[in-house]
Amino acid sequence: MGWAEVADVRTLVYTAEADSQVEKSLDSAKKDIEAITGSIIGIVPDTLFNAHKYLSAITLMNFMITSGELAYMNKMGPDQTYNKPEDMIARYQKKFEQSMAQYGYSTNAASLYAVIKLEEV
Helix, strand or coil, rough: CCCCCCCHHCCCCCCCCHHHHHHHHHHHHHHHHHHHHCCCCCCHHHHHHHHHHHHHHHHHHHHHHHHHHCCCCCEECCCCCCCHHHHHHHHHHHHHHHHHHHHHHHHHHHHHHHHHHHCCC
């Protein structure tokens, strides 16, 4: 599996933003994740794919808030709707953190297994 793509982020966040803006969010999130994990070459683990998707969604939603697309209140004629973007961002932040923790656990477990096998030899 590779890194998350535009279509993956669009399954989490509905936006009128162009694909190029979603790609900017993907690129920013990938750089942030690689700053933590180191560069990933080849197949990206599912846990990092998910972490990338959620962090990209968070980045895109923050952009949407600042651009006015995801405003706290929308008024069209006599109707008003209220958004709670902080709740959505917090939910994706939690999923991002869980994915990163799962990646860290699986990496640590693999390292521990390698050390045990080396000690047996």
